[in-house]
Amino acid sequence: MHDSQDIETATTAVATEGRPDDKTRRYDRQLRLWAATGQAALENARLLVISGSATSTSILKNLVLPGVGHFTILDHTEVTPEDAGNNFFLEGPSSIGKSRAEEAVRLLCELNEGVVGKADTGNVAEILDKNPSYFESFSLVIAHNLHPVLLDKLSTLLWSDPTYPILAVVNSAGFLAEFSLQFHEHAIIESHSDTTPSLRIDKAFPALLEYAKSLDFSSMDSMEHSHIPYVVILVRALEDWKKQHDGKSPQTYDQKKEFKAKILDMKLKIDEENFDEAEAQAYRCWTETNVPSDIAPLFDDPQLDSLSPTSPLFFHLLYALKKFAAQPPHVLPLTSTLPDMKASTASYIHLQRLYKDQTTEEKRTFTSFLQVPVDDDLVDSFVKNAHGLKVLRGKKWGLLDASPEQLAEKLSMSPRETSTHLAMSALRASTIKHPDIRPTAEILTSEAKALLPPGTELPEEFSNAIGELVRAPTADLPNTAALLGGLVAQEVIKMITKQYIPIDGCCVIDLIETWTGMI
Amino acid sequence: MASPNNPVDWQGRYHHIDQILDTPGPRTDEAFMAGDGVKNFLRNEAKILVIGAGGLGCEILANLALTGFKDIHVIDMDTIDISNLNRQFLFRPKDVGKSKAIVAAEFIMKRVPGVKVTPYFGKIQDKDDDYYMQFNLVICGLDSVEARRWINATLVNLVDPENPESLKPLIDGGTEGFKGQARVILPTITSCYECSLDMLNKPTAFPICTIANTPRLPEHCIEWASVLEWPRVHGDKKMDTDDPDHISWLFNVAAARAKEFKIEGVTWSLTQGVVKNIIPAIASTNAIISAACCNEAFKIATSSAAYLNNYFMLIGTDGVYSYTFEHEKRDDCPVCGGESLDMSISSEMTVEEFIETLTEKQDIQIKKPSLSTPTKQIYLQAPPQLEEATRPNLSKKVSELVEPGGEVTVTATTLPFSLSLRIQFTSK
Ligand SMILES: [Zn+2]
Numbered sequence: 001m002h003d004s005q006d007i008e009t010a011t012t013a014v015a016t017e018g019r020p021d022d023k024t025r026r027y028d029r030q031l032r033l034w035a036a037t038g039q040a041a042l043e044n045a046r047l048l049v050i051s052g053s054a055t056s057t058s059i060l061k062n063l064v065l066p067g068v069g070h071f072t073i074l075d076h077t078e079v080t081p082e083d084a085g086n087n088f089f090l091e092g093p094s095s096i097g098k099s100r101a102e103e104a105v106r107l108l109c110e111l112n113e114g115v116v117g118k119a120d121t122g123n124v125a126e127i128l129d130k131n132p133s134y135f136e137s138f139s140l141v142i143a144h145n146l147h148p149v150l151l152d153k154l155s156t157l158l159w160s161d162p163t164y165p166i167l168a169v170v171n172s173a174g175f176l177a178e179f180s181l182q183f184h185e186h187a188i189i190e191s192h193s194d195t196t197p198s199l200r201i202d203k204a205f206p207a208l209l210e211y212a213k214s215l216d217f218s219s220m221d222s223m224e225h226s227h228i229p230y231v232v233i234l235v236r237a238l239e240d241w242k243k244q245h246d247g248k249s250p251q252t253y254d255q256k257k258e259f260k261a262k263i264l265d266m267k268l269k270i271d272e273e274n275f276d277e278a279e280a281q282a283y284r285c286w287t288e289t290n291v292p293s294d295i296a297p298l299f300d301d302p303q304l305d306s307l308s309p310t311s312p313l314f315f316h317l318l319y320a321l322k323k324f325a326a327q328p329p330h331v332l333p334l335t336s337t338l339p340d341m342k343a344s345t346a347s348y349i350h351l352q353r354l355y356k357d358q359t360t361e362e363k364r365t366f367t368s369f370l371q372v373p374v375d376d377d378l379v380d381s382f383v384k385n386a387h388g389l390k391v392l393r394g395k396k397w398g399l400l401d402a403s404p405e406q407l408a409e410k411l412s413m414s415p416r417e418t419s420t421h422l423a424m425s426a427l428r429a430s431t432i433k434h435p436d437i438r439p440t441a442e443i444l445t446s447e448a449k450a451l452l453p454p455g456t457e458l459p460e461e462f463s464n465a466i467g468e469l470v471r472a473p474t475a476d477l478p479n480t481a482a483l484l485g486g487l488v489a490q491e492v493i494k495m496i497t498k499q500y501i502p503i504d505g506c507c508v509i510d511l512i513e514t515w516t517g518m519i
Numbered sequence: 520m521a522s523p524n525n526p527v528d529w530q531g532r533y534h535h536i537d538q539i540l541d542t543p544g545p546r547t548d549e550a551f552m553a554g555d556g557v558k559n560f561l562r563n564e565a566k567i568l569v570i571g572a573g574g575l576g577c578e579i580l581a582n583l584a585l586t587g588f589k590d591i592h593v594i595d596m597d598t599i600d601i602s603n604l605n606r607q608f609l610f611r612p613k614d615v616g617k618s619k620a621i622v623a624a625e626f627i628m629k630r631v632p633g634v635k636v637t638p639y640f641g642k643i644q645d646k647d648d649d650y651y652m653q654f655n656l657v658i659c660g661l662d663s664v665e666a667r668r669w670i671n672a673t674l675v676n677l678v679d680p681e682n683p684e685s686l687k688p689l690i691d692g693g694t695e696g697f698k699g700q701a702r703v704i705l706p707t708i709t710s711c712y713e714c715s716l717d718m719l720n721k722p723t724a725f726p727i728c729t730i731a732n733t734p735r736l737p738e739h740c741i742e743w744a745s746v747l748e749w750p751r752v753h754g755d756k757k758m759d760t761d762d763p764d765h766i767s768w769l770f771n772v773a774a775a776r777a778k779e780f781k782i783e784g785v786t787w788s789l790t791q792g793v794v795k796n797i798i799p800a801i802a803s804t805n806a807i808i809s810a811a812c813c814n815e816a817f818k819i820a821t822s823s824a825a826y827l828n829n830y831f832m833l834i835g836t837d838g839v840y841s842y843t844f845e846h847e848k849r850d851d852c853p854v855c856g857g858e859s860l861d862m863s864i865s866s867e868m869t870v871e872e873f874i875e876t877l878t879e880k881q882d883i884q885i886k887k888p889s890l891s892t893p894t895k896q897i898y899l900q901a902p903p904q905l906e907e908a909t910r911p912n913l914s915k916k917v918s919e920l921v922e923p924g925g926e927v928t929v930t931a932t933t934l935p936f937s938l939s940l941r942i943q944f945t946s947k
Contacts, residue, residue, distance in 0.1 A: 018770055018787035019763060028602045032792065032799040033696050054535075054585075062803040065605055081531030088581050092632045093529050111608055174539060175814075175824060192836060227733065340736055345780045348735040467545030472538035478585035479814035482578065486806030490697065490835050493803065500697065501837040511814050512546050514701075514827040516841040 023114075030066050037190075037381075038497035039067065043114075045496045047071040048138040048165070050124055050154075052100040054476045055144045055172055057089035057108060058485025063492060064108050070116045071108075072138070075101040076123040086478050128153050135165060140492060142168040145476070148428040155182055155397035166495055169397050170488055171424050174472030175511040176465060177484050178424050181491060181502060183394040187314040189381055190499040193388030197335045198289040201281075202249060204235045205334070205358045211350075212236040217266065225268050227344035229351050230278035237263055237278070238285045249286045256286060274342040291325045291332060292387055299325070301391065309372055317382045318389070320369035324362075332386045333362040359383075392504050400506060400519070401425050404453045410519050411452070415459040417517035420508045422448045422458075423465035427473060439473050441466050468512065480511055487516075528633060533558075536587055539823050551822040561587045565820050568654040569593040570643055570670060572619040574800050575660025575692050577609045578809030580623055583658075584631040586817050591627075592637045592654070594646070595620040600761070606802040643670055648677055651687065656820060658812050659691045662798065664719065664884070665933050667691065671704065671712035672854045672936045678707045690815050692808040696799040697835035701811035702846070703819070703827045706855065710829065710846040713854040717882040722796070737777060737784035741793045744772040760795045769794060807833060853883075859926060859939035864917060866944040870898055871913040877929065883938065888929045892921055901932070918944050 024031065031039060045068050049056050052075040060071055079095045089107040090100070101119035109117040127134045128150060135141060135158060143151060151169065158164045159182060167182040204212065212235035217225065238249060241259060250259040260279050267275045291299075299322040303315045324333060336359040338352050363383055370379075382389075400421075401407065411418040426447035430439045437443070444466040448458065487507065494502040505518045533540075540558055543551050551557065567588050569579050572595035583591055599607070599614045599622065609626040610619070620638035627636045639646075643666060651657070651673060661667050671689065679685040689704040691712060704711050729735070730742045749758050749769065759765050770790040777785040791797065811831055818826040830846040833839070851860045860883075864873060870890070877888050890897040897920055898912050899905040912920065921927055921942050929938040 018774075019767060020787060022601065024788075025601045026604050028605075028788070028791075029797070029800040030605055031788075032797065033801065058806065061608060062801075062806050065608055065802040067605075081529050082534035084529070085532035086535045086585055088585060088630065091630065096529075110611070112604075175544075343735060344733050345735060345782075348733075349781050464545045471542050471544045472535075475535040475538040477535055477539065478582055479810045479817060481810075482582050482806050483810035483814070486803040486808075486810065487835075487839060489803040489806070490801075491839070493801075500835075503838045507839045511811075512544070512818075512824045513843065514811060514814070514831045515843045516833070516839055518838065 027067065034493070034497050034499050038493075038499050041497045042493065043067055043069045045069050045139045046137060047492070048074060048135065048141045050074050050141065050143040050146055052077075052083075052087075052089075052104040053144050054083075054087040054478060054481040055170060055484050056142070057087055057104050058481045059142060059144070059170070059488045059492070060104075060108055060485075061089065061111065062485055062489030064111045064115045064117070066493065067112060067114050068496075070118070071105075072118040072120050073101040073105050074120045074122060074124055074127070075099075075104075076121050079103055086476060086481070088478075124154075125150055128157065132157055138165045140166045140168065140495060142170065142488065142492070144170045145172065148432050151428075152398065158182065159184075159396045167397060168488055168492060170484060171428070172476065172480050172484055173424070173427060174468050174475045174477060175480060176420055176424065176468055177480055177509040177511075178421055178506055179484065179488055179491075180397060180506040181394065181495065182397040183392075183495070186390075186392040186394065186495065186498070186502065187312065188390040188392070188498055188501060189314065189317075189385050191385065191388040191390050192500050195292070195387055196339070197337070197387045198331070199231055199284060199338075200289050200331065200334060201231060201234045201238065201284045202287065203289050203329045203331060204239075207354050207358060208235060208351075209239065211354060213239060222268060224344070224347075226272040226274060227342065227347055228274055229341050229343040229347055230274055230281055231338075231341065231351060232347070233263065233266070233275060233278040234281060234285055237266070241285075251286070256282070259285065277342055289329075289331050291330065295332065295387065295389060298389060298391055307371065313372070313374055313378065314391075316370060316372050317374065317379070319371070320366055321382075321386060323369035324366050327365075333366050333383045334359045335384050335386075337384070390501055392502070394504070401451050404451060404456075407451055408453050408456050411456070411459070414517065414519060416461045416510070416515075417508045417519045419459060419461035420465045420510055420517075421506060421519055422451065422462060423469050424508075425451060426466065427469050439470055441470050444469060464512075465510075480509075483509065483511065528562075533587060540821060544824060546825050548822050548825065557821045557823065558587075561817075561821055562589050565655050566590045566653060567592070567816065567820075568651070568657045569660070570657065570666070571595055571660040571662075572609075572623040572638070573597065573603065573660065573662065574606050574694065574802075574805040575809045575812070576619070577607045577623055578805050579658055579660050579692075579813055580609070580627050580636065581631075582810060582813035583816065584627050584634040584636070586813065588816075588820070589634050590637075591634065592639065593620050593624055594639045594641065594643055595623075596640065596642045606800055606805055608802065648673070651677060652685065654687060656816050657687055657689050658816055659689060660693075660809065660812070661691075662693070667712050668716075669933070669935055671706075672934065674704075675706040675711055675855050676935065688816075688819050690812045690819075692812040694800060694804045694808050696801070697804055698833060699804050699808040700830065700832045701808050701815070701827070702830045703815050704829070710848040711852060711855045714849040714852045714856070715830075715846055716884060719881070719884075721881060734776065734780055734782060737773070737782055737786075737789055738793050740773040740777040740780070740782060740785055741769065741790050743776055744769045744790075745794045748772050758794075760791075766791050766794065804833075804835065807835075853938040854936050859941045861943065862940050863943045863945055866916065866918040866946055868917050869914055870917055870920070873917050874898065874913075883929075885929060885931045885938070886933060888931050891928050891930075892925060893928075895920070897921075897927070917942065 047068060049060055052073050077100050079090055079098050079100045081096055084090050084092050084096050089104045095103045099121050101121055105117040105119040155167055158167045162184040170179040212232050250256045260282050263275055263279045304319050307319055336356045338355055426444040429447040430443050491502045494500045507518055509516050541553055543553055565588055569576055572593050597619050598616055599610045599619055601615055603610060609623045614622045618640040620640050624636035624638035674687050674689050677685050692701045725739055725742050730739050734740050770787050773790055774785045815827050818824045828845050831843050833841045850856045851858045874888060877883055877885055887900045889899045896909055898909045923944050925942055927940045927942055
């Protein structure tokens with residue numbers, strides 16, 4: 001089968017060809033998740049982290065390691081003996097008394113020479129008052145256990161303009177924690193969704209249909225016959241069926257059963273796996289390919305009606321997609337990713353070629369609907385991932401607590417998650433009202449009740465949550481910090497790379513029973 | 520609390536953790552000895568073993584040290600590679616090639632004063648029962664199924680009902696990309712690692728005939744290069760997937776075959792990914808799972824809060840989705856169940872076919888099994904003399920050698936336990 005001459009020439013060629021450089025080798029395990037485009041986005045990002053707490057440095061560690069471009073720690077405090085005991089990015093007693101931002105930045109920068117870290121010993125309260133434009137140069141701001149008054153100011157400021165940085169709000173005490181992301185809009189092309197695009201067997205494009213019709217199954221030898229790709233078998237069988245059924249695909253349960261039986265009847269020998277595959281995939285013949293139900297609503301986006309040359313490219317691409325899908329056969333552009341199937345090399349490669357040519361053709365049509373020039377790689381990526389597009393619309397931080405009715409409803413629907421969130425909100429409120437008193441169960445309960453409609457019953461889960469907060473109201477536990485560090489960093493990576501799907505809401509964590517939940 | 524054994528403790532060092540250790544919470548067990556009792560145990564008595572000093576291990580060691588464990592042992596047989604540096608944060612470029620266990624231990628001791636980390640650069644199988652007996656807890660951050668099965672079975676076998684000290688909680692973590700899981704195993708009491716073997720993803724395997732005759736995907740060309748061409752060209756010379764020259768050879772051979780068949784997509788990176796079976800790994804997921812593991816270790820060691828019962832699964836690709844549930848113990852688990860596993864096979868099946876079935880079965884997964892009945896040997900993989908003596912049985916039917924309802928014991932050198940099967944025959 002193989003030509004040994006070829007192998008010889010191949011192996012004597014430059015042995016280092018294609019070999020990755022040091023940077024690619026270092027990042028290999030993550031490039032397999034977000035590729036060079038995700039990596040470039042990460043390297044262009046500028047993060048601001050408010051406080052050098054154990055949780056803050058845990059988050060940063062997981063962003064410095066994969067190579068975020070720049071980070072600043074804003075913290076005006078000095079390292080206390082308490083800090084030195086629970087933060088891995090301080091050097092024990094020798095850091096005590098030094099600037100917490102400077103110590104943490106120094107030790108975090110040791111993790112990756114490609115990352116620029118800056119310590120800012122300014123006071124966030126003063127910056128918010130006197131220099132609010134300070135925040136604009138960052139792509140994302142992370143605030144851990146920021147004083148609620150300052151948090152309110154910061155979130156209001158960053159919400160005031162959609163071009164301002166995304167805000168990640170992180171709060172924790174003892175075994176409990178919560179975090180959320182504040183952003184106006186987040187459009188995702190590469191959602192890495194599990195759904196696969198349609199092969200369009202039910203709406204076979206002309207070249208595919210012609211090919212399927214042109215094959216003479218009866219004159220094939222047994223080797224050829226047992227290697228016809230199932231896609232071709234199905235297109236052909238469907239075409240034959242339609243001829244006998246007024247141009248309709250199998251409709252009823254009995255017809256579908258009959259259709260499947262017909263496919264198995266086409267076998268020359270019992271062990272022809274390609275016909276078994278065709279039978280298993282027969283549903284593709286009567287599952288109509290159209291615009292998926294997750295994608296169709298995106299076409300109603302108000303942004304599409306008021307596009308200007310400066311609108312985000314995503315919406316220009318979405319507009320073109322809408323135009324494309326408005327034309328018959330009312331589908332998304334084809335993608336050339338063909339799954340593996342029982343087939344000979346030649347028949348598989350030929351089929352792949354048909355799909356590729358049609359994909360190129362449809363991409364050309366798609367591009368003709370674009371009103372602005374778009375980089376070809378981006379068009380490719382958009383078309384390839386069109387079946388998994390996502391647009392998230394965020395909320396201003398704190399909006400959840402502004403509606404007592406909504407909170408009460410969530411409390412009855414998910415008592416465990418909402419109770420934990422309420423307890424955290426109550427703890428923040430008590431810091432403002434009773435700054436010098438250690439919170440008690442009574443104080444936290446009354447603060448929580450103030451957020452709910454009068455007379456709302458608090459479930460047992462609420463007592464469990466406030467009990468823990470009363471026990472450890474200011475504890476930044478190493479394990480909680482590390483877990484939050486991972487979760488928050490993961491969401492930040494998803495926001496920055498615009499890949500995968502970030503949280504939409506508030507993520508609540510309980511490390512006693514070890515669960516996470518969303519509200 | 521200043522501790523006499525660790526004079527380096529400074530005032531305020533454990534301010535955060537002591538908030539937990541000084542008072543019980545609403546869900547804390549009554550056995551919790553708040554205050555000096557629990558602190559003394561954690562900081563002066565508890566001895567914990569960490570298996571693996573890689574992606575999870577680095578995180579685990581740092582968390583344990585910060586939470587107050589002072590006597591930590593770590594085992595890892597691997598050396599540091601440049602591709603570890605995107606997540607294994609105790610290592611630097613200058614450490615490439617050195618032992619993970621030793622470098623990690625030194626780093627922790629330098630960063631967290633008063634913590635003793637004892638490294639062992641070698642295999643877990645090198646150690647005996649006495650060694651494992653000295654620990655209160657074992658945390659596992661491994662990427663090998665084989666090693667996990669070994670330590671799981673070893674800790675289950677260690678349990679002596681007369682001696683409560685012999686029960687060593689095993690906390691196990693694992694990650695893959697944005698996904699991961701953490702679990703608590705109380706050997707013989709809760710579901711063990713072996714009980715959940717069928718939850719593992721089946722590795723993708725390409726049929727040899729596809730690789731040899733009808734390649735369609737770039738992966739088929741790469742498999743051809745590594746499975747068929749390497750042995751043909753290099754004879755007995757072993758392929759080293761860590762050697763870039765070997766990967767380059769495979770890449771070039773695979774690329775040439777792909778060109779011949781007009782298949783697109785063979786790259787160096789894909790070649791390496793396929794032959795090394797590379798699993799994507801990032802710092803953040805490792806941080807989440809390691810923290811979950813260490814948090815359970817902390818709660819078990821201190822009784823300061825209820826612990827995980829018994830499985831936590833996380834999927835981070837679409838929001839943060841997690842699922843906490845109790846994985847059930849299997850009565851027919853070959854390690855902790857005690858009952859033999861029922862298996863029904865055709866009366867026509869040969870011993871050779873039976874062995875193949877066993878290696879493919881998801882809840883068994885034994886490479887190179889040896890088989891025997893209580894009275895005779897059916898087939899033994901080693902030593903060579905016995906292999907030769909039992910080889911004729913391979914072509915015999917199992918039904919000729921085993922009575923209906925008879926027992927077959929399956930053993931393998933990679934596993935420290937044997938599997939007992941009760942065989943029934945179907946007539947075709
Ligand atoms: Zn078991």
